Amino acid sequence: MELISFKKEMHAQLTESYPKNEIDSFFYRLLDHHLGMSKMDCALHPNRRLSISQLNELMSALNQLQKHIPLQYIIGQTSFQGSFFHVTPSVLIPRPETEELVAWAIDSAQPPSVQRILDIGTGSGCIAISLAKAFPEANTTAIDISKSALKLAKQNAVQNQVIVDFQCVNILENQSVADSYDLIISNPPYVTFSEKKQMNANVLDHEPHRALFVPDSNPLLFYNAIGSFASQHLSDNGLLFFEINEQYGKSVVTLLKDLKFHDIELRKDFRGKDRMIRAKK
Numbered sequence: 001m002e003l004i005s006f007k008k009e010m011h012a013q014l015t016e017s018y019p020k021n022e023i024d025s026f027f028y029r030l031l032d033h034h035l036g037m038s039k040m041d042c043a044l045h046p047n048r049r050l051s052i053s054q055l056n057e058l059m060s061a062l063n064q065l066q067k068h069i070p071l072q073y074i075i076g077q078t079s080f081q082g083s084f085f086h087v088t089p090s091v092l093i094p095r096p097e098t099e100e101l102v103a104w105a106i107d108s109a110q111p112p113s114v115q116r117i118l119d120i121g122t123g124s125g126c127i128a129i130s131l132a133k134a135f136p137e138a139n140t141t142a143i144d145i146s147k148s149a150l151k152l153a154k155q156n157a158v159q160n161q162v163i164v165d166f167q168c169v170n171i172l173e174n175q176s177v178a179d180s181y182d183l184i185i186s187n188p189p190y191v192t193f194s195e196k197k198q199m200n201a202n203v204l205d206h207e208p209h210r211a212l213f214v215p216d217s218n219p220l221l222f223y224n225a226i227g228s229f230a231s232q233h234l235s236d237n238g239l240l241f242f243e244i245n246e247q248y249g250k251s252v253v254t255l256l257k258d259l260k261f262h263d264i265e266l267r268k269d270f271r272g273k274d275r276m277i278r279a280k281k
C-alpha cells in the first residue's frame, strides 16, 4: 500500500469517531513514530510504498484508534515541556494545561530560594522531572499512590537524566512525609463522577480512573488534604501550585485563604478556563 492510500484508509475508518484534523494529526504522528518521516517527507513522497511490516504496524495502530485507545498509549510516549515521556495505561497522559502550570512554576521560582520541591500525584513524573530539569541544583521528591505509575515515572527520570526521589504515599491517609519544601505542586484527581457523561471514550475507557475522579460529595478532597499538608510542610514564602477543575477555582482560593496562604492567584489555561492556582505560605 502507498502512504497516501493509508492516509485515505485512516480517514475512511475513523471519520465517524474523530474530526478530520485530528485524523490528519494521528496520521503524521504515526508516520513520524513508525517511519521517521515528517509531514514534508510525506508531501514529497506520497506514493512511497509501505513494507509489509510497516503496514502491519500502521494497521495495528489504526485498529487501536478505532477502539478509542489514545494515540499516546498506542505509541507508548508523549512529549511534555519539550521532553519525551513513556506513557502506559497506568498513568494519565500529560496534558497541555499541565505544561502551562509547570511553565508558571518555573517562571515564579528563583533557584537559590527553591532547593526542595515536592510533586504530589506524580503519575508519569512529567511535572517533577520537568522541574528537576529546570532546577538541577534542587532536591526533587515525587509521590503517588500507584506503584505502577511510580515504576514508569522512575524510567522517565532515567530517560530524562534527572534524579528524583520517588515515594509511594497516599496523601489522603499517610502524611508521614516529614520534610519541608520550598515548592509544592500538584495536579490531583479533580473530575467529579457526574462529569463522566461529558467525557470522551478515549479518556473514560482507557485512562486510570484513580488519576481522574473524585466524589461529587467531596470535589475538593485533594485540595483540602494537600492544602493542609502544604501549610505544615512549606517553608515561609514557599510556593504552592495546583491544577484545578475549572468549576472550583473560587472554592480552592477560599480554602487556601482559610489556611492562611497569601498572594493567591487564579489563572486561566489556553482555553480560557480557570485552571491553575499559585499561593504563597
Ligand SMILES: C[S@@+](CC[C@H](N)C(=O)[O-])C[C@H]1O[C@@H](n2cnc3c(N)ncnc32)[C@H](O)[C@@H]1O
Residues within 6 Å of the ligand: 091, 092, 093, 094, 095, 098, 120, 121, 122, 123, 124, 125, 126, 127, 143, 144, 145, 146, 149, 169, 170, 171, 172, 173, 187, 188, 189, 190, 210, 211, 212
Ligand atoms: C491527575 S493525575 C496527575 C498525573 C501527573 N502529575 C500529570 O499531571 O500528568 C493524578 C495522580 O494522583 C495520583 N493519586 C490518586 N490518589 C492519590 C492519593 N491518595 N495519594 C497520592 N497520589 C494519588 C494518581 O495515581 C495520579 O497519578
